[in-house]
Amino acid sequence: MFRLFDLSLRLNGFPMQEAKAELRKIISFSEKEHADFVQNKKLEIVHFHLQNNSFYSDLVGMTTFKNWEDLPVLNKKNLQKPLLERLSNNYSPKNSYVNKTSGSSGTPFIFAKDNYCHAMTWASNIYRFGWHGIDFNTSYQARFYGIPMDFIGNKKERFKDFLSHRFRFPIFDLSDEVLEKMLKKFQLKKFDYINGYTSSIVLFAKFLQKKNIVLTTICPTLKVCIVTSEMLFEEDKLLLEKQFGIPIVNEYGASELDLIAFESRSIGTKDEWQVNSETLLVEILDDNNKAVPNGTSGRIVITSLFNKAHPFIRYDIGDIGILDEKSTLQKPILKKLIGRTNDVAILPSGKKSPGLTFYYVTKSIIEDDGNVKEFVIKQTKIDTFEIEYVSETQLNLAQIKKIEEAIALYLENDLVFIFHKKEKLERNKSGKLKQFVSFVK
Numbered sequence: 001m002f003r004l005f006d007l008s009l010r011l012n013g014f015p016m017q018e019a020k021a022e023l024r025k026i027i028s029f030s031e032k033e034h035a036d037f038v039q040n041k042k043l044e045i046v047h048f049h050l051q052n053n054s055f056y057s058d059l060v061g062m063t064t065f066k067n068w069e070d071l072p073v074l075n076k077k078n079l080q081k082p083l084l085e086r087l088s089n090n091y092s093p094k095n096s097y098v099n100k101t102s103g104s105s106g107t108p109f110i111f112a113k114d115n116y117c118h119a120m121t122w123a124s125n126i127y128r129f130g131w132h133g134i135d136f137n138t139s140y141q142a143r144f145y146g147i148p149m150d151f152i153g154n155k156k157e158r159f160k161d162f163l164s165h166r167f168r169f170p171i172f173d174l175s176d177e178v179l180e181k182m183l184k185k186f187q188l189k190k191f192d193y194i195n196g197y198t199s200s201i202v203l204f205a206k207f208l209q210k211k212n213i214v215l216t217t218i219c220p221t222l223k224v225c226i227v228t229s230e231m232l233f234e235e236d237k238l239l240l241e242k243q244f245g246i247p248i249v250n251e252y253g254a255s256e257l258d259l260i261a262f263e264s265r266s267i268g269t270k271d272e273w274q275v276n277s278e279t280l281l282v283e284i285l286d287d288n289n290k291a292v293p294n295g296t297s298g299r300i301v302i303t304s305l306f307n308k309a310h311p312f313i314r315y316d317i318g319d320i321g322i323l324d325e326k327s328t329l330q331k332p333i334l335k336k337l338i339g340r341t342n343d344v345a346i347l348p349s350g351k352k353s354p355g356l357t358f359y360y361v362t363k364s365i366i367e368d369d370g371n372v373k374e375f376v377i378k379q380t381k382i383d384t385f386e387i388e389y390v391s392e393t394q395l396n397l398a399q400i401k402k403i404e405e406a407i408a409l410y411l412e413n414d415l416v417f418i419f420h421k422k423e424k425l426e427r428n429k430s431g432k433l434k435q436f437v438s439f440v441k
Contacts, residue, residue, distance in 0.1 A: 003137040008163040009122055014097075019119035023127060026278045034330040038281060041305040042068060049311040053088040055081075056311040073289050073301055074315045076107035083110045083310075091309040101256055107318065107374050108362070111256040114309035120279050121258045128262040128276075132224045132249055134193055140221075141166035142186070144196025144204070146357065149409045167191070171200040172410050174344075174352045179207040186219040193223055194244070198230040199344055199354040205236075205243040216245035226251050230355075231337065252337055254317055257304055261334040275323070275332035279306055282332060283314070284323050295325040297338065345438055348383045349412055355436035361406045362387075362435075374425050379438040384416045394421050 009016050029037055049056040050063050057063055059072055079086065083093065097118040100110050113121065126136060133139075143166045147157050161168050167189060169182050182204060194201060208215060216222050225244050228251040240248045250273060252261040258280055261273035275282050283291055284298040292298040300321045304312040324333035345353045358377050375389040387403075389395070395403075400419060407415055 005136040005164055009119070013115050014119040014122065015116055016119050016122065019116065019123040020126070023120065023123040023278055027127070029330070031328065031330050034277070038277075038305075038329060042281065042303065045303070045305055045308070046071065046313060048308055049088065049313065052090075052308075053086075053311055055086045056313070069290070071314050073285065074311070074313060076109060076316075076318060079109045079111070080107070083112060086310055087112060088309055088311075096309040099255055101254070112310045113307050117304065117306040117308065120306050124258050124276060124279050128259055128264075129226070131262070131264050132193075132226070132247070134224065136164060139165065139192035140190060142189075142191040142194045143168045144171055144194065144200040146171055166195075169196075171197060172353055172357050174200060174203045174354065175350060176207065179204055183208070183213070183218075186215060189219070190221040191219055192221055194225040196228065197354060198227040198232050198236070201225065201227055201240065202236045203344065203352065203354070205240050208243040209239065214243060214245045222246050224249055228253060252334065254302075257302055257312060257315075257317070260300075260302065261337075272324070273334040273337075275327075275334050277330055277332055279304070281305060282323075284321060294323045294327050295335070297322045297336070345379050345436070346382065346440060347412055347415070351412060353411060357410060358436045361403065361410055376425055376434065377436045379436075379440050382440050383414065384418065386418045386420060388420045388422050388425055390422055390425060395419055
């Protein structure tokens, strides 16, 4: 069988065969072998960056280390400087995978992975989706995601969809008319699975509920729905199961890292999130950067064990979570993830847009110079949005015009956006910054 997806990764320079072989080896380790593997990878990745990455060695303040706990916790603000200042020796944007974070935490930045690390990320994705019978080469995906609206960006993403065997439903407009068209696609196409932003998929399920339709009655090939990027509440999960007629799988990941946790039926209960312990080390820390006991909430701090192009060592991802009491080093279980929710904006035309749409708008102000440090967007009236941002210099008229053009492109015309430069932004009790909130009922 011709495996177009695998071939496209190899042609892009990602050594997939080697990565898959290494992942299989890690998965087969005994508990002791796994503990030795983690200890060795921790030492290897830290020593590599202390010797080859001036950004990281300056942050640590030394070129050797003795205790893991003495290493600083890296936060997103540390990373808001030009990428070239953060790359390791012999790595560049030309020989690495480079992308932007979603900015869903309100603190966006550009990151890099070396090609082998990115291959390990894909090997991990392929392995975990395989738990639910999904093969990226042959399984047909109904994708509820955003998409760039500019001509070149749009065509690039559509080509990636072709290579990845998926059909994309853009989620910028989720009015009933658009949802009706989506429904017709499910009648015509033999989708194997749904994957995408939680809030968009929930809106589609509510539309099906209103029409009293179970999706598998019109698309019987569907096997599973995998939701990502936002919190999935229990009542929404029950709604999805009822209206889709398939299992609902919860994914937790970060573009700069990997899949962090993924629901697995192989570990007893399908509601359990198995944490990725093959390519990542996940710690739960208190406010003093000390590890908390399993069953206690704390900050999710993650180390990428393979990324040599860019250090993600004890990296505070900005979420609060709890590891289950029965977690082990080899099989950690994420008991609870606190945060990562997004509201839905209702616009004057009646159009509904999920909060993550604003990521595509605010991409307009994410520049590699790191000027804009943080931002939040508040919908104060049906046609009025306030952007509060922290930056070194105030946005100029050209930047504001660029944002307004993006707003018209992704949302609709005649919306009012008011910009407020702030010294700092208001946070919730957990310390998390919510990127979008609507005060419109």
